[in-house]
Amino acid sequence: VTLPGWKKTKLTYRIVNYTPDMSKEDVDNAIQKALKVWSTVTPLIFTRIHEGIADIMIAFGTKAHGHCPRYFDGPLGVLAHAFPPGNGFGGDAHFDEDEDWTTGSAGFNLFLVAAHEFGHALGLSHSNDQRALMFPNYAYVSPSEFPLSPDDISGVQSIYGSQPNAPDKRPATPTSPKTCDSQMSFDAITTLRREVIFLKGRHLWRVYPDNSQVELELISTFWPNLPSSIQAAYENTKDQILFFKGNKFWVISGYQVLPGYPKNISTLGFPKGVKKIDAAVCNKNTGKTDFFVGDKYWRYDENSQSMETGYPRRTVDDFPGIRQKVDAVFQQKGFFYFFHGSKQWEFDPTTKKVIREIKRNSWFNC
Amino acid sequence: LPVHPENYNNEEDEKLVEDYLNKFYAVEPDPNQLGWKINAESTAEKLQKMQKFFGLKVTGKPDSETLEMMKKPRCGVPDVGLYG
Numbered sequence: 001v002t003l004p005g006w007k008k009t010k011l012t013y014r015i016v017n018y019t020p021d022m023s024k025e026d027v028d029n030a031i032q033k034a035l036k037v038w039s040t041v042t043p044l045i046f047t048r049i050h051e052g053i054a055d056i057m058i059a060f061g062t063k064a065h066g067h068c069p070r071y072f073d074g075p076l077g078v079l080a081h082a083f084p085p086g087n088g089f090g091g092d093a094h095f096d097e098d099e100d101w102t103t104g105s106a107g108f109n110l111f112l113v114a115a116h117e118f119g120h121a122l123g124l125s126h127s128n129d130q131r132a133l134m135f136p137n138y139a140y141v142s143p144s145e146f147p148l149s150p151d152d153i154s155g156v157q158s159i160y161g162s163q164p165n166a167p168d169k170r171p172a173t174p175t176s177p178k179t180c181d182s183q184m185s186f187d188a189i190t191t192l193r194r195e196v197i198f199l200k201g202r203h204l205w206r207v208y209p210d211n212s213q214v215e216l217e218l219i220s221t222f223w224p225n226l227p228s229s230i231q232a233a234y235e236n237t238k239d240q241i242l243f244f245k246g247n248k249f250w251v252i253s254g255y256q257v258l259p260g261y262p263k264n265i266s267t268l269g270f271p272k273g274v275k276k277i278d279a280a281v282c283n284k285n286t287g288k289t290d291f292f293v294g295d296k297y298w299r300y301d302e303n304s305q306s307m308e309t310g311y312p313r314r315t316v317d318d319f320p321g322i323r324q325k326v327d328a329v330f331q332q333k334g335f336f337y338f339f340h341g342s343k344q345w346e347f348d349p350t351t352k353k354v355i356r357e358i359k360r361n362s363w364f365n366c
Numbered sequence: 367l368p369v370h371p372e373n374y375n376n377e378e379d380e381k382l383v384e385d386y387l388n389k390f391y392a393v394e395p396d397p398n399q400l401g402w403k404i405n406a407e408s409t410a411e412k413l414q415k416m417q418k419f420f421g422l423k424v425t426g427k428p429d430s431e432t433l434e435m436m437k438k439p440r441c442g443v444p445d446v447g448l449y450g
Contacts, residue, residue, distance in 0.1 A: 070442055072442070076439050077439065077440075078389075078439075078440065078441070078442035079439050079440065079441065079442070080441060080442060081441060081442030081443050082441075082443060096442075099439075108439065113441075116441055117441065120441075120443050125443075125445075126419075126441070126443065126444075126445045128419045128420065128421065128445075130421070136390070136440045136441050136443070136445055137435075137438045137439070137440045138438070138439045138440060138441075
């Protein structure tokens with residue numbers, strides 16, 4: 001749903017005050033970057049002013065603040081609000097100072113929340129598309145990724161049109177990773193029955209090695225509750241996939257996240273010092289899962305559901321040739337495929353030998 | 367469908383639901399309206415609207431999934447109506 005937009009494309013904004021949570025420079029950058037999200041896909045140009053009334057007045061406040069007809073509610077709950085284009089409060093965006101504003105994934109990322117509120121300031125209502133920036137609930141997405149979904153773009157372009165000098169006049173779509181990009185690295189890789197799933201940021205590729213078919217999807221298309229930038233994933237012996245990010249993990253069966261997840265990785269038997277998992281693979285022949293963290297690995301018995309004693313061990317001791325941190329690993333037809341940076345190694349767990357080094361994107365028919 | 371108090375686990379949940387629906391699913395009064403609006407939406411109807419918006423099971427009742435969604439940090443702009 002969109003409301004009448006601004007009748008001009010040159011808009012001004014003013015940062016009225018600052019949050020003590022972040023440096024002024026970080027706040028300035030977050031606000032500027034958040035406005036750029038919208039100017040990238042529309043003819044809009046945003047200019048900062050330091051005095052007087054701007055079209056978009058940006059301020060931090062708590063509970064009842066100034067003459068604003070809405071109030072904030074302390075930590076969590078409502079994070080910010082904004083008003084549609086117009087005079088007075090029109091176009092203004094307010095941020096709840098009782099929240100923890102940050103530039104990263106901790107607390108609430110000011111850039112992401114500001115980009116959402118500026119969508120309202122330009123005339124957009126909330127979207128019920130969970131992948132959209134204009135979805136009402138906060139969801140962290142790596143700021144390096146383009147946060148607008150096709151839904152956001154079509155909404156704002158229905159008000160202002162597209163960016164006049166966009167090269168091919170098509171509505172700008174979120175940049176999705178290029179499959180054969182030589183710089184492409186993967187966050188995690190897992191099998192799922194006969195297919196292999198490669199994860200990167202918000203996207204995943206489904207590869208069918210038998211007929212070399214490749215499909216690119218958004219992770220949220222299958223599992224809306226999963227975060228982006230998953231760090232490790234593996235298929236266990238019960239037709240389930242486990243996804244890891246930070247100290248949390250989710251168990252997925254089909255399309256469902258099993259109830260009670262995410263759980264803390266300490267419930268698997270990791271010591272408190274382990275903060276995240278780099279990669280994991282379940283050896284279907286032994287029913288044992290290897291978790292790789294830095295230059296070490298732990299072994300988990302899927303049958304007894306417990307971590308084996310005598311771990312961690314150094315990875316290179318049991319996987320000769322695999323010297324570096326493991327970015328991702330999966331098993332296919334008995335062999336393990338280890339990924340680090342731009343390299344991939346095919347490893348035979350029976351003879352404990354690296355068979356060959358292959359190009360990282362060998363699975364994609366590049 | 368009227369929502370019966372026994373569907374709330376506790377007063378806190380009841381207040382959460384009322385606040386949430388009033389804040390984000392109250393249809394703003396029509397400026398051209400001349401008299402009282404006789405058929406204000408019931409809590410159950412607003413709940414159904416919220417559940418439909420978030421893709422939850424539309425029950426009109428404050429089940430645990432709905433309460434969970436209501437507890438997530440979010441934007442203060444209403445999800446319905448003209449948010450001006």
